Amino acid sequence: MPDTPSPHPPSAPVILGNEPGSFPHSVLAERHPAIIRQVRDAFPYGPAQHRALDALLAGCTKGVVEPLPVDAHDRARWEAWGMAECVGRSWYDIPWLWSESYFYRQLLDAVGHFGPGPWQGIDPFRPFKLAELDSPETDEELAALGALSADDLDRALLHGSLWGNRADLGFRLSAAHAGSADTAPGLVADDSETLWSLLPSTGAGTLCLIADNAGRELIPDLLLIAHLLERGRIGRAVLHIKPYPYYVSDATTADVLDALRRLTGARRAAVDYGRVLWSAMADGRLALRAHPFSAAPLPYADMPDDLRGELATAALTVVKGDLNYRRLVGDRLWAPTTPFGDVTAHFPGPVAALRTLKSDVITGLAPDTEAALVAAEGQRWRTGGTHALIQVRT
Numbered sequence: 416m417p418d419t420p421s422p423h424p425p426s427a428p429v430i431l432g433n434e435p436g437s438f439p440h441s442v443l444a445e446r447h448p449a450i451i452r453q454v455r456d457a458f459p460y461g462p463a464q465h466r467a468l469d470a471l472l473a474g475c476t477k478g479v480v481e482p483l484p485v486d487a488h489d490r491a492r493w494e495a496w497g498m499a500e501c502v503g504r505s506w507y508d509i510p511w512l513w514s515e516s517y518f519y520r521q522l523l524d525a526v527g528h529f530g531p532g533p534w535q536g537i538d539p540f541r542p543f544k545l546a547e548l549d550s551p552e553t554d555e556e557l558a559a560l561g562a563l564s565a566d567d568l569d570r571a572l573l574h575g576s577l578w579g580n581r582a583d584l585g586f587r588l589s590a591a592h593a594g595s596a597d598t599a600p601g602l603v604a605d606d607s608e609t610l611w612s613l614l615p616s617t618g619a620g621t622l623c624l625i626a627d628n629a630g631r632e633l634i635p636d637l638l639l640i641a642h643l644l645e646r647g648r649i650g651r652a653v654l655h656i657k658p659y660p661y662y663v664s665d666a667t668t669a670d671v672l673d674a675l676r677r678l679t680g681a682r683r684a685a686v687d688y689g690r691v692l693w694s695a696m697a698d699g700r701l702a703l704r705a706h707p708f709s710a711a712p713l714p715y716a717d718m719p720d721d722l723r724g725e726l727a728t729a730a731l732t733v734v735k736g737d738l739n740y741r742r743l744v745g746d747r748l749w750a751p752t753t754p755f756g757d758v759t760a761h762f763p764g765p766v767a768a769l770r771t772l773k774s775d776v777i778t779g780l781a782p783d784t785e786a787a788l789v790a791a792e793g794q795r796w797r798t799g800g801t802h803a804l805i806q807v808r809t
């Protein structure tokens with residue numbers, strides 16, 4: 416249940432990537448090289464791009480953080496985001512959140528995404544996102560929509576959006592040996608009643624949904640938004656997406672458009688949801704927002720005033736996924752029973768986290784829940800993607 420924030424915000428060590436054998440270390444040492452390989456194989460890049468990818472691979476695994484060029488379009492932004500404190504240090508010794516975020520910034524640069532030039536704007540992750548969107552699993556999920564009874568819809572669509580977070584593509588690169596979610600499903604925290612109380616059936620407020628992955632996560636996020644608009648639980652929705660490709664599968668504007676076309680091109684129930692969303696975009700009841708801070712290497716406690724002001728007016732902000740959870744509560748090694756209300760007291764309005772567990776960060780667990788997880792799985796439950804949570808701070 417939501418808890419009352421204590422007057423003194425708690426603290427815990429910031430997560431770094433420098434402990435061999437830890438999950439953050441494996442992301443820097445193994446996942447990032449795998450992502451470079453995958454991207455390199457997916458496009459007929461030219462020699463300059465291959466050389467830049469080689470340099471990034473050597474730098475991010477064995478070198479130190481290099482500053483952005485003085486004429487980089489976003490140099491001032493990264494300076495404000497703490498570049499000076501990280502430059503010259505090993506990628507492993509700085510906050511893990513910062514290293515990961517900078518890796519994606521540098522990867523896009525290496526393939527020419529920021530231009531100028533013919534590769535400007537090309538998303539290096541697009542082939543993987545499209546493959547997922549076109550997969551038979553997506554067909555099956557959309558076909559199953561029609562079978563849901565009106566009474567089931569709230570719960571089914573909320574859980575679709577929640578468990579859709581398991582589908583992130585970067586995670587799958589290191590999840591091959593994780594247990595199947597079917598053998599150990601389960602919510603480790605479930606504040607869904609509180610969530611629904613913030614979205615009453617006569618609601619006219621705004622829902623902000625801070626999206627995570629494209630494809631099989633974004634589709635259920637969009638279905639949930641359409642449903643809430645149709646049921647009159649919200650008057651308006653703002654979908655916060657990334658301003659550029661990020662963490663492999665994070666949703667951008669292009670991904671929203673692909674997902675919408677997938678829905679409007681589908682059959683039966685799915686197409687109705689697609690039409691609701693299409694017309695909601697046309698009349699302003701659904702807006703997209705690609706704020707630069709959405710791809711910042713910082714916790715949401717540090718969000719800029721314009722974004723803070725915007726989220727403050729929402730009836731509820733739903734924060735999707737693992738990375739956004741890390742940014743919401745702070746990427747720290749919290750004691751798992753640290754109250755969620757305490758670590759999110761900085762957030763400007765009611766906030767709900769919908770997340771499958773894919774990194775060490777966790778807060779808000781009841782002591783017996785933590786004990787049961789540890790007894791059953793050691794610490795694997797933290798990163799395996801087989802558990803999920805719905806946590807709310809009113």
Ligand SMILES: O=P(O)(O)OC[C@@]1(O)O[C@H](CO)[C@@H](O)[C@@H]1O
Pocket residue numbers: 442515580583585586627628662735736737738739741773774
């Ligand atoms: O945010 P998402 O898509 O749910 O998960 C992102 C993720 O795969 O990437 C991070 C490691 O790179 C982890 O926090 C998490 O497992």
